[in-house]
Amino acid sequence: MVKRPKSVAIIAWLLIVVSTLSIVEFLTRMGRGGNPAPSLVGWWFALGMMPLYFISAVFMLRGKDWARQLYLAVGGTSLLFELVALPFAEKTIGTVLFFLITALLLYRPYPSAYFLSSTRKRAAPTDGILGP
Secondary structure: OOOOOHHHHHHHHHHHHHHHHHHHHHHHHHHOOOOOOOOHHHHHHHHHHHHHHHHHHHHHHOOOHHHHHHHHHHHHHHHHHHHHHOOOOHHHHHHHHHHHHHHHHHOOHHHHHHHHHHHHHOOOOOOOOOOO
């Protein structure tokens, strides 16, 4: 069994904290009676993307390979929406850099070995009907 890389733990915990704070901020704005998101895209990010980031991060800590693939899909979709729907700003540069760096770190050889060994370790045992 491959030990969890520090890069995976750091990325996962960052995603957990950021997604939780984003959802709390969104709900706080909504509770004050204001419009927490000026457009449907904002609502989609708060109520659609942030929970997916959270789920992805939790299962990355458990070593599920599908979780890092989910992060890549959600992050890529989020980045695409941000580049197309929102005006370009300094925040966009930070988002692009964060996504590229985390994707690079999650797909390096050691984290890949961690995710793949974790997936193989938990394979369902056969009952003798389909094989030994």
